[in-house]
Amino acid sequence: MAHLVAQPEIQAKLRAEIQHVVTGAGAGVEDEHLRRMPYLRAVVLEGLRRHPPTRFTVPHAATEEAGTTTLDGFSVPRHVAVNFTLAGMGLDEAVWPDARRFLPGGEGEGVDLTGGKEIKMMPFGAGRRMCPGVGLALLHLEYFVANLVREFEWKEAPGEPVEFAERLVMKRPLRAIAVPCTQVT
Numbered sequence: 001m002a003h004l005v006a007q008p009e010i011q012a013k014l015r016a017e018i019q020h021v022v023t024g025a026g027a028g029v030e031d032e033h034l035r036r037m038p039y040l041r042a043v044v045l046e047g048l049r050r051h052p053p054t055r056f057t058v059p060h061a062a063t064e065e066a067g068t069t070t071l072d073g074f075s076v077p078r079h080v081a082v083n084f085t086l087a088g089m090g091l092d093e094a095v096w097p098d099a100r101r102f103l104p105g106g107e108g109e110g111v112d113l114t115g116g117k118e119i120k121m122m123p124f125g126a127g128r129r130m131c132p133g134v135g136l137a138l139l140h141l142e143y144f145v146a147n148l149v150r151e152f153e154w155k156e157a158p159g160e161p162v163e164f165a166e167r168l169v170m171k172r173p174l175r176a177i178a179v180p181c182t183q184v185t
């Protein structure tokens with residue numbers, strides 16, 4: 001939401017997609033609408049890439065004797081806890097050079113969040129202990145963002161530009177003004 005407040009042109013593009021798909025007076029955003037909103041999916045994935053809510057996976061450990069497990073050339077001794085810093089992973093510019101990212105033609109188009117094929121980001125972890133709530137989480141994120149942007153225009157509060165500095169959470173919490181879309185001229 002902070003990025004949408006700071007980049008009104010992207011917010012407007014997203015609202016246009018939502019309004020194009022959800023038509024009819026009194027109609028609400030439904031599950032089947034979400035599947036026809038590629039820009040919404042791209043916005044949500046970009047948020048998860050840049051700001052994964054979980055900074056680390058739960059600690060993992062090698063179960064085999066030392067020398068058996070290696071990570072990027074480092075030997076991982078048995079039972080030593082390994083934490084993956086999810087927040088840094090999605091920010092590798094060598095992996096994410098193209099601004100289109102999750103849009104058609106971008107390197108993240110059709111990204112596999114389970115890590116089955118490859119790992120470019122892993123906001124839900126990967127492998128056997130990955131988040132079992134991934135489907136529900138994506139559904140809720142898309143549903144919330146779609147409704148928030150459909151109902152309101154989100155603007156910067158006067159004198160309080162969005163600051164993206166983080167210390168686990170936003171260093172300065174987001175303050176924004178929500179203008180009901182019926183009042184937007």
Ligand code: HEM
Binds near residue numbers: 053058132
């Ligand atoms: C944006 C929302 C969410 C994010 C970013 C997220 C992220 C994560 C991450 C990174 C892990 C650790 C995975 C690993 O260690 O490899 C995890 C584990 C887990 N998540 Fe989520 N999660 C989200 C929502 C949910 C929801 C909605 C549920 C349940 C309905 C859920 C249930 C769990 C459970 C039970 C685990 C532990 C799995 C295990 O250790 O086997 N999560 N999640």
